[in-house]
Amino acid sequence: MKIKTALLCVAFFVCALVGGSCNKPVTDDEVAVLETTYGRIVIEFLPNIAPKHTANFKELARDGFYDGTRFHRIVADKGKPMAIQGGDPNTIAGDPATWGQGQRDQKTVPAEFSTTMKHERGIVSAARKSGDNNSATSQFFICTAAQPGFDGQYSIFGRVLEGMNVVDTIARAPILGKTERPVDPVVVNRVYIIKRAELKKEQ
Numbered sequence: 001m002k003i004k005t006a007l008l009c010v011a012f013f014v015c016a017l018v019g020g021s022c023n024k025p026v027t028d029d030e031v032a033v034l035e036t037t038y039g040r041i042v043i044e045f046l047p048n049i050a051p052k053h054t055a056n057f058k059e060l061a062r063d064g065f066y067d068g069t070r071f072h073r074i075v076a077d078k079g080k081p082m083a084i085q086g087g088d089p090n091t092i093a094g095d096p097a098t099w100g101q102g103q104r105d106q107k108t109v110p111a112e113f114s115t116t117m118k119h120e121r122g123i124v125s126a127a128r129k130s131g132d133n134n135s136a137t138s139q140f141f142i143c144t145a146a147q148p149g150f151d152g153q154y155s156i157f158g159r160v161l162e163g164m165n166v167v168d169t170i171a172r173a174p175i176l177g178k179t180e181r182p183v184d185p186v187v188v189n190r191v192y193i194i195k196r197a198e199l200k201k202e203q
Contacts, residue, residue, distance in 0.1 A: 041163035050112035053157035081171035124158035
């Protein structure tokens with residue numbers, strides 16, 4: 001019992017150090033910069049909420065995986081934008097019919113659903129296959145408005161720090177026919193990871 005009590009005390013102390021509660025979002029000192037044809041989006045990570053998804057996105061970004069991909073999907077409800085989705089390697093040169101399906105050999109990331117974080121405007125969350133909570137790979141979406149129906153269903157790992165105006169512009173882009181694809185390609189030219197201090201120097 002003494003050992004268990006000691007461990008609980010240590011856990012509580014660690015939580016206090018990182019922000020008062022293990023359930024509160026804690027950002028790290030790195031951010032992701034997405035350079036798109038519509039402008040720049042900067043995302044900050046929430047590693048204590050979804051450490052595996054955070055690590056996965058950073059690894060892919062550092063490998064240049066996202067360079068050349070597109071925001072291929074504008075999710076809307078009754079004409080009102082809800083989110084924009086990207087990150088599928090098929091969008092670089094694949095048949096548009098395969099966009100959003102991902103590739104079979106991609107590494108999957110197990111679900112990290114938060115009981116405290118909500119899908120609010122600016123939240124970045126991992127897309128996954130319907131019916132499989134542990135099927136997230138490289139695809140992600142950015143909410144343009146609060147989506148309570150997504151809470152506890154998708155893994156939140158970041159939020160927009162700068163560039164929500166760019167996200168909104170993408171979300172309002174005309175779509176092709178009865179699809180969810182933008183008429184004009186929304187290309188992510190480059191994604192890179194930098195320190196917050198370096199971000200200020202770029203401005």
